[in-house]
Amino acid sequence: MRNSKWFGAALASALLVTGGAGSIVATSSNVSAAAVNTSAVKTAKATWKVNSLPVAFSTIDSSGYKLYSLSEVAGELGAKVILSSNGFELNDSKGLHTVQLQADAKSYLVDGVSQQFTVAPVLYNGKVYVELTKLVTALGGELTAEDQSILSFARPEGQFDTLHWNADGSIIANRSDSETAQLLKFSAFPGVYDIFSSNESALDFAVSPDQKWGAFTDDKGQLNLINLSSGAISPLGTDTSVKMDLVWSQDGKTIYFIQGDKQEKIGQISVDTGAVKTLLEDKVENKSELRLSADAKSVVYIVNVTGVAKNDADSTEDSLTVDFSKAGEQLYKLDLSTKDAKPAALTTALDNKLYPEILANGTVAYLSADPDGNAANTLKSIGADGAITNIALDVEPSWTTGVTTGLIVSGTAADGSTTIYSIDANGSKTSLFHTTEDVSEVAVSHDGSKLAIVSDGKVLLIQNGQALQLTK
Amino acid sequence: MKVFKKLTVTALTAVIAVTASFAGIAAAADSLKGKITVNGSTALLPLTLQAAKEFQKLHPKVKIAASGKGSVTGPQAVKKGIADIGACDWDASIDVPGFKAFDGQVANKVAVIPFATIVNKNVGVDNLTTEQLAGIFSGKITNWKDVGGSDANIVVITRSFGSGTRVNYQAKALGGGDIVKKEKNYKETGSSGDMKTAVATTPNSIGYIDLVYVTGSDIKAVKFNGVAATTDNVINGSYKIWAYGYYMTKGQPTGATKEFIEYVQSKKFQNGSLKKLKFIPIAAMKG
Numbered sequence: 001m002r003n004s005k006w007f008g009a010a011l012a013s014a015l016l017v018t019g020g021a022g023s024i025v026a027t028s029s030n031v032s033a034a035a036v037n038t039s040a041v042k043t044a045k046a047t048w049k050v051n052s053l054p055v056a057f058s059t060i061d062s063s064g065y066k067l068y069s070l071s072e073v074a075g076e077l078g079a080k081v082i083l084s085s086n087g088f089e090l091n092d093s094k095g096l097h098t099v100q101l102q103a104d105a106k107s108y109l110v111d112g113v114s115q116q117f118t119v120a121p122v123l124y125n126g127k128v129y130v131e132l133t134k135l136v137t138a139l140g141g142e143l144t145a146e147d148q149s150i151l152s153f154a155r156p157e158g159q160f161d162t163l164h165w166n167a168d169g170s171i172i173a174n175r176s177d178s179e180t181a182q183l184l185k186f187s188a189f190p191g192v193y194d195i196f197s198s199n200e201s202a203l204d205f206a207v208s209p210d211q212k213w214g215a216f217t218d219d220k221g222q223l224n225l226i227n228l229s230s231g232a233i234s235p236l237g238t239d240t241s242v243k244m245d246l247v248w249s250q251d252g253k254t255i256y257f258i259q260g261d262k263q264e265k266i267g268q269i270s271v272d273t274g275a276v277k278t279l280l281e282d283k284v285e286n287k288s289e290l291r292l293s294a295d296a297k298s299v300v301y302i303v304n305v306t307g308v309a310k311n312d313a314d315s316t317e318d319s320l321t322v323d324f325s326k327a328g329e330q331l332y333k334l335d336l337s338t339k340d341a342k343p344a345a346l347t348t349a350l351d352n353k354l355y356p357e358i359l360a361n362g363t364v365a366y367l368s369a370d371p372d373g374n375a376a377n378t379l380k381s382i383g384a385d386g387a388i389t390n391i392a393l394d395v396e397p398s399w400t401t402g403v404t405t406g407l408i409v410s411g412t413a414a415d416g417s418t419t420i421y422s423i424d425a426n427g428s429k430t431s432l433f434h435t436t437e438d439v440s441e442v443a444v445s446h447d448g449s450k451l452a453i454v455s456d457g458k459v460l461l462i463q464n465g466q467a468l469q470l471t472k
Numbered sequence: 473m474k475v476f477k478k479l480t481v482t483a484l485t486a487v488i489a490v491t492a493s494f495a496g497i498a499a500a501a502d503s504l505k506g507k508i509t510v511n512g513s514t515a516l517l518p519l520t521l522q523a524a525k526e527f528q529k530l531h532p533k534v535k536i537a538a539s540g541k542g543s544v545t546g547p548q549a550v551k552k553g554i555a556d557i558g559a560c561d562w563d564a565s566i567d568v569p570g571f572k573a574f575d576g577q578v579a580n581k582v583a584v585i586p587f588a589t590i591v592n593k594n595v596g597v598d599n600l601t602t603e604q605l606a607g608i609f610s611g612k613i614t615n616w617k618d619v620g621g622s623d624a625n626i627v628v629i630t631r632s633f634g635s636g637t638r639v640n641y642q643a644k645a646l647g648g649g650d651i652v653k654k655e656k657n658y659k660e661t662g663s664s665g666d667m668k669t670a671v672a673t674t675p676n677s678i679g680y681i682d683l684v685y686v687t688g689s690d691i692k693a694v695k696f697n698g699v700a701a702t703t704d705n706v707i708n709g710s711y712k713i714w715a716y717g718y719y720m721t722k723g724q725p726t727g728a729t730k731e732f733i734e735y736v737q738s739k740k741f742q743n744g745s746l747k748k749l750k751f752i753p754i755a756a757m758k759g
Contacts, residue, residue: 307539315634327537373505
């Protein structure tokens, strides 16, 4: 990345001072520059963080503007500089952008499109000095004046959602405001990212326990696997029934799902053979939120009980009645280890139930919300005896998920701040991070050392006590 | 949402004591609350319930209760004030054959629903024209041999009056033709599921159904005017038996109802779960 020495040498050999003080001509290219009154020029050093590392750039003050050494800035950004008959041509290291400029000319070209400097580049003592912000952005970099920082490659802009980690430690996120489907894969270094997939069906997927594979269905009902490193997609099996809420087994060999046009079945598919097997077909429709125990011996799911509408044979308006009094979500548990076992109802109350989880000790946890909107959300657990108790928290929970050690919970305090906790099997809580900003999504890395969050549509990496904003 | 002017995460614990992967949505300091009731089209019910589940993750305190009883009961329920949203397979704010407009209601497009003509697996015919279908459902054509099949009586299976699938099938497949009740070789069903079961278990039968239900080996979809019933053919304009699904509301929706409808219409839901449930996004039909 740091080729400023190379550039400095090349420039020195190409330029020759032929006139009096301040009059400079590039003999090999007929590039000319305006005279600069050296006595009026103030030179200095300005330190910026370039890709997180401090760099002192040579600067001059010209007409009240601070201009930066072209060679030094280009070198730090890894850009290649060519001196030609038309002036200087700079190419960024990815080959995505070309910048053409001349000393003493306010006009310059970025990818063939004319732009204007506020102050024309100046040749002084064999070096060209330019406006920093315009040079950095023209080369595809990003400059933040507030904290004097520069990134070689600008972070992508937009609204992001649907976060996932992969086994390589990369974060995969969907750019939701993109015209076309676009999944981006981010490294832990801001500005370093790739387009991971443009497959519309793959915008969200269930991640395997080893974070090497994602599973998703397409609009034909076909199940597919996506390699979370390469983005390669391959079909799994040939079944095209509707499959929702995919869940991997801990050994990564089986994927469980809610199956059927009306989500009336629970099924599974072998990752090795693609063979589909129906586990439950009890004619109860509207199943969702499938969860599998770590030992794969039981599943928990929600049944969305619908209202009951009645009318006469002629569908007259007068005859129509609808009873919503029993409508709502109820939790069920199915023992997969017992042949022909029947689902057991775990709940009867009409609260809103979200995020069910089966913990290692068999306890079922879920988030309960007041359908009247008056009481705060609570986190509840259902013990082996069927008793439902509240899990004490000092925040109002809004999201939870199960992990091998217990639960991860995101909640909002009275002051509006967000805290994410881990709660172990004994109910002991550890604060993972706290922020005054809204958090709309959370994902944790394979080794558990890092979090990725979405806040205000931006993707942030949280590690080692630091938050890095990967998008803008 | 507050704007992230700079990195403001504080008090981070450096090591997270977990070893499993997870990702999910957290509803942050959400204040939206309210109850939303939805009644009507059984075809749209799975879509409504899926959207409700996802919407509640964003707004846990919003209650969404839904029921299905045929499209016409959607705008009827809205008119009677017993549902906030009437799910309907046609635009009930305008007159359609058999049903007057529901004045004052607003039709909010939420999905594209393809329909298919289906026959029992023993029927040898694999393509029917508009004229042939109109003849079959009006009772003028009664034997499969008259449309290229074997010598066997055609058993007509249709949806009951008030079904959105029936309204659309008459308009799009039968060219506005009637479905005439017959004394024999005729049956009415009350839901898409019942229709599928009836055709699957009745030799020489013909019916019609949402394309999503065309699964299994006991029924098969036949081409319409030579064009196969596929979502691709709907989108490319060559297959004509489809309709928009609507959420009817009393006037413009407001509050939680408005937010819910906007979620169903969002790109995230339209291109995500809606497609996985084998509906077609409304945006796919533009341009």
